[in-house]
Amino acid sequence: MVDVTPADAVPPAEVGEVELYHPHSWWTKYVFSQDAKVIAVQYSATATAIGLVALVLSWLMRLQLGFPGTFDFITPQAYYQFITVHGMIMVIYLLTALFLGGFGNYLIPLMVGARDMVFPYVNMLSYWVYLLAVLVLVSSFFAPGGPTGAGWTLYPPQAIMSGTPGGQDWGIILMLSSLILFIIGFTMGGLNYVVTVLQGRTRGMTLMRLPLTVWGIFTATVMALLAFPALFVACVMMLLDRLLGTSFFMPALVEMGEQSQHNGGSPILFQHLFWFFGHPEVYIVALPAFGIVSDLISTHARKNIFGYRMMVWAIIAIGALSFVVWAHHMYVSGMNPYFGFFFATTTLIIAVPTAIKVYNWVLTLWRGDIHLTIPMLFALAFIVTFINGGLTGLFLGNVVVDVPLSDTMFVVAHFHMVMGVAPILVIFGAIYHWYPKVTGRMLDETLGRFHFWVTFLGAYLIFFPMHYLGLMGVPRRYAELTDMNIMTESAHHLNSFISIMAFIVGFAQMVFLFNLIWSIRHGREAGGNPWRATTLEWQTPQTPPAHGNFGKELPIVYRWAYDYSVPGAKEDFIPQNVPGSFGLGPSREPA
Amino acid sequence: MAIVLVLVLIVVGSVLFHFLSPWWWTPIASNWDYIDHTIIITFWITGIVFAAVVLFMAYCVFRFRHREGNRAAYEPENKRLESWLMIVTAAGVTALLVPGLFVWSRFVTVPSDATAIEVVAQQWQWSFRLPGKDGKLGTSDTRDVTADNPLGVAPKDPHGQDDILVEAADLHLQVGKPVKVLLRSIDVLHDFYIPEFRAKMDMIPGSVTYFWFTPTRTGTFQVLCAELCGQGHPLMHGVVVVDTEQDYLAWLGQQQTFAQLSAPKQTGSANQPPAKTSGLDVAAKLETLEAR
């Protein structure tokens, strides 16, 4: 047991009133704001805007794959540019930025009971550097030669060679610069998220009383802070190879019939660095989703999350293990094949804590009081798609099974299901859940249900059959699926079907965007705590929360985040800042 | 309530799709049916887990949906249940991993009687090199690549002189004979992939990678490139023909050695080596594609 000291000895839990930043003009309130809530909205809006670009790019790719030869303007060159920018935006500029920059900024201070992030100025800078990174990326569309077409993995040597779009033009340079900027900006934000969780917690908010959302975002941020440097190193070194003719990654090779001036570099070195970032990145996206979905399920099933402690330990275990599995992306890369034994084992071990999380979500439903609200529907859909994508991960993680499947559509289907569809379903669920707090109004229910059904079923119909194309051997990253002996006529029809579904699902997102904008003014008034939830963000005196979040006094936390349907309590939820033991106290075993 | 129905339909539909849809792997043509077996094991285990969890979830949603006056049970955790689930999961994962690792150790252990052949990739065509009479491949270096020596075979190495070069043409293999495929690239990453053989491996400029297999049936198979290698990537097809011994020897007899191919240069003849054609084809195809 820890030392017992009087409660008065607690150092002030808050960012002191003196140090809290106060806006003085419209500009500093809404544009160059240091308020985490405004920064969160800025991050989310930018990420959504650039995400729309990626959505349109995916349509263009599906046009080409579903109806080859019909659309003349999609040349192989253009196709590879679309595929690269689509992947890069979705993984980094949308998912990472939205989960950490958007949800992290909004929810961390509110959920831990802080007035704001601990370093508000740095936090503001973080957003502006991120915006700059996005603009640099977008500018590559207007640069000579267009954006890079090297695939989102940017593997050298081809990424900086003339056979690849943008390789010898501006494309790759702008891409690498944008990534470097993103990492710098993210590091500024990430420091805030981590230190706010460490130091900004209000009185009584111990780590084991944190909502799992905070646990997920916190662990993901720690991972991102340690993983993004690997991408930074890789980008800087590749930039030097491209601009100054060094040979970090570039071996001696023949380019367009000419011997190149490079010598002796190692393309595999880049792959190690890239995936040392790239695999943790998967969990950087997944862990916030895990955390958020836990809270959605618990709140809307009116039941405490089952096995909270195990959930926390699983998050930590997954975070730690994800740093020693990176080379499972490289089973057929030509690295030492004996690494396969080690990395297959670590990869399959990580399935155990992940499976535990899935069981606990489902067991939370057991004997719950399940309200089939839109956030709950999205949470259920997340579980289905995540199980599906997670289980196909067991195919690809098991080294020998990966051999026929790697670099096929199976991989595409797998990672879209597990880190595309599943986290995005959580994002939607989370938006339907927290929108009332951000705006004070509910999103429209009918449009929401339409959006849910089309998105969930459509996405499943896109990616489930796609696995079987991969099993058949159809390779990924093919701009032309013609002259392929293995592809039957029906497989081409399946491709057309997938493309049509992609358009339908994309269209549903427009409905969602309309709902987002329309409901700001016309939505039903929500009140402070429409879902009757326990966590602190629902206990703010104003909705939307005012500057400083909690009014004069910071809340004091008396219980964990999941006191739903406690026997003996009148209501089926007890907010974290409500004192008292509600009948169960003395009769329960002592701590 | 629609969600319950949909969850059940997803499980039933996915299982039916798996068994009834026409999209499945190509008939195997190598010894790697071990890999297929491992995939089947994986399908069974993961399929059962998928169906079980989703159906259980559907049942929960149906049984415990909100009705007036309902109240959820209070159950923070259940150590026993969680431990059991962990043990069962660990057992399932082990059942996937152990056979997988056994097959992998087979995959990385090349049998001693395997013949080494070399595949050389460049943007965007495949070439091949077979050992000549001495049974050894000569050394090679990307720096030795010239218009007359497109594969970069070291001109000074005596072992390389009798190597048989198949430049941008079809490779023939003998059925039932294990081959160790040495993979080399002279420009970017490529990946030598024949779906029917199941095996594949990247080729990396500057080093030599490998894998091995035994062709088990005769036929003509399409080679695909499975690592993005620039804009010609989707057109980088090749052909591997698996022959009976007789046909194979007949084909082998028609091939030229490195010494023969580099001979015209030494005698000053104007004959061009028969390379390039297929590479030019791809380039031409690309141009038409871009022109569209």
Next chain:
Amino acid sequence: MSVIIVFLLVIAGFAGWWLSHQGLTAKPWLEQGLAGDLVGLDRSALPTAKIGLGVFLAVVGCLFSLFTSAYFMRMGLPDWRPLPLPRLLWLNTGVLALSSVALQCAVIAARRGQLDMVRLGLATAGLTALAFVAGQLIAWRQLTEDGYLLASNPANSFFYLITGMHGLHILGGLVGLGRTSIGAWNGARPERLRLSVELCAMYWHFLLFVWLAIFALLAGWAATFIDICRQLLT
């Protein structure tokens, strides 16, 4: 990748030690109310800014560990030709160490409230750090004049890359040091000044440590050391 793995193990050890004091095995649903026994599980008593800087230094450490990992992996390839380090680097090392010492003196002075000594320490540290950066640039010039160009060998490339990256971090630190100095001359609150001097000193010591590690790496001692360790292990 072994260097970065070792680095992460150290971080993981630290995180594990910290987490083990956070009561992660407690059953939170049984602990209602703001019991006194929860106090020890709260925030650290260190100033938040120091923790922030600590986390940032972990990220910087990660960055340099990754450069080191890449260095060792690239070093194993046959075209590696180590370059002779300019003697000037020894002088630069001394200057950087002096800079750190000066800042440490400033910290001691700030704790004692001797403003003049704080100013002296800050000025010395700033000037010596600038001298270090200038010295590094001269070293670069000497190397280029001797024909050790950036692109002619990977060893050269890594030399310029890693020293350059370290120099950029020093320059970034100088911005912070500049702000602290402005505070020292314009009469910042003593406790605030003390904190920012301490933060500068922490950053400086860390960069000195990184520089020593880099120096050992570039001089080849690190590789020898690892070889010895490896032999001891096998």
